[in-house]
Amino acid sequence: MLIEHKVCYVPGTRIISNLYKQPIFLSIMITYKQLCFRCKKNYVLVSGRNKFPQCYECQKKEMNKEIKDKKMKKFFDIPEEFYKENAFLRNIKVYYLRTGELSEKQIEAFKKTVNNLKKEKK
Numbered sequence: 001m002l003i004e005h006k007v008c009y010v011p012g013t014r015i016i017s018n019l020y021k022q023p024i025f026l027s028i029m030i031t032y033k034q035l036c037f038r039c040k041k042n043y044v045l046v047s048g049r050n051k052f053p054q055c056y057e058c059q060k061k062e063m064n065k066e067i068k069d070k071k072m073k074k075f076f077d078i079p080e081e082f083y084k085e086n087a088f089l090r091n092i093k094v095y096y097l098r099t100g101e102l103s104e105k106q107i108e109a110f111k112k113t114v115n116n117l118k119k120e121k122k
Contacts, residue, residue: 030047030048031045031046031047032045032046033045033046034046034053036053036054036055036057036058037052037053037054038054038055038058039055039057039058041055042055042056042057042058043055044087045087050087053087054087054090056083056084056090059087059090059094062094062097063083063090063093063094063097065097067096067097072096072102075107075110076093076096078114082114082117085117086113086117088109088113089110089113089114092106092109092110
């Protein structure tokens with residue numbers, strides 16, 4: 001027995017039907033600007049996952065600690081504007097400074113993000 005559904009199209013979603021002809025909605029990540037969680041002065045670009053957004057100025061204090069490992073010092077030596085643009089890169093660096101280590105997946109994701117930013121810059 002085939003059940004019919006009323007489908008309401010929401011902008012920013014894509015409709016795919018499965019074997020039973022029921023619509024499946026795939027939503028696109030929505031981004032918006034929100035005030036920084038710490039200083040409440042600067043706006044930060046946020047997606048749904050980020051519960052406590054921080055601006056570059058607030059995270060800069062945490063990122064300025066000295067890195068002792070030469071290999072990681074070279075690894076994190078990227079242009080400052082990349083850290084300003086991308087909260088993910090800032091979070092990885094702060095995590096490393098807090099724990100002193102990164103997993104292989106974190107290292108790969110960091111490198112991939114930096115390469116994407118370099119390509120966009122050109």
